[in-house]
Amino acid sequence: HNAIGYAKITVDSRHPRVPDLVLPGARMTVRYLDDMLMSGRVGRVEGKGPRAQETVTVTIEDDFRLLSRLLGWPNPAGTLAQQGAATAYDTVSGPAETVVKTLVQRNAGRSRPAVQVAASSGRGAVIQASVRMHPLADRILTAVDAAGVGVTVIQGSSGLVVDCYAPPP
Numbered sequence: 061h062n063a064i065g066y067a068k069i070t071v072d073s074r075h076p077r078v079p080d081l082v083l084p085g086a087r088m089t090v091r092y093l094d095d096m097l098m099s100g101r102v103g104r105v106e107g108k109g110p111r112a113q114e115t116v117t118v119t120i121e122d123d124f125r126l127l128s129r130l131l132g133w134p135n136p137a138g139t140l141a142q143q144g145a146a147t148a149y150d151t152v153s154g155p156a157e158t159v160v161k162t163l164v165q166r167n168a169g170r171s172r173p174a175v176q177v178a179a180s181s182g183r184g185a186v187i188q189a190s191v192r193m194h195p196l197a198d199r200i201l202t203a204v205d206a207a208g209v210g211v212t213v214i215q216g217s218s219g220l221v222v223d224c225y226a227p228p229p
Contacts, residue, residue: 061227062205065098065122073107073114081105081118088120089215098122099215123213123220126171127164132191132199136166149190156184156207157224163189163196164222174219183226184209 067090071078080086086102104119134148150166152159158180168175184207189200204211210227213220 061210062201064125064128067098067100067120067122068117069120070115070117073109073116075116078116081116086118087215088118090120096214098124099220100125123215124211126175126213126220126222127197127201127211128195130164130167130171130175130196131193132163132167132189132196134192136169143193149192151188151190153188154186155180155182156187156204156209158182159187159189160196160200160204160209160211160224161222163191163200167196171220176216176219176221178221178223181224183224 067088069088069090071081081088081102082105087100088102089099090097098120100120100122102118103121106117108115108117132150134143134150136150150163152162154162161177161180164175165177168177184204187200187203187207189203191199201211204224208226210225212223212225214223215221
């Protein structure tokens with residue numbers, strides 16, 4: 061909940077998808093029944109075992125890390141030279157879900173892969189966040205968590221999708 065996850069998956073080295081897993085830029089999704097638990101880039105690849113029992117273990121780095129990589133610019137539409145004085149910040153107030161999605165949407169243009177933001181339902185208590193070249197995670201996650209909202213970043217059909225949910229009590 062509101063943190064970067066990791067998963068390790070071990071498969072037989074003769075599995076037909078192993079060549080896909082070890083390609084640079086390989087990605088995986090992790091599902092349980094009908095729920096997408098996480099998606100992400102394959103980071104580390106390890107092999108083990110004698111020839112007849114070889115396995116390959118891959119580590120998946122959760123796409124939630126987007127919030128730690130995505131910087132909040134004071135003037136998200138401007139160039140680096142158009143960010144204003146040292147005191148200039150981009151400040152957003154409102155329901156926690158709306159604040160998260162507004163800041164991600166404003167700064168998503170510089171992200172690869174592409175980022176889509178789901179429509180806000182206005183969940184959570186009212187918060188305020190101010191950014192000036194800060195990773196969004198540093199400025200929003202503590203407040204969002206205290207406001208009763210969880211954030212997800214999951215692989216969609218044309219990029220990453222940022223959404224929010226109300227965690228169970």
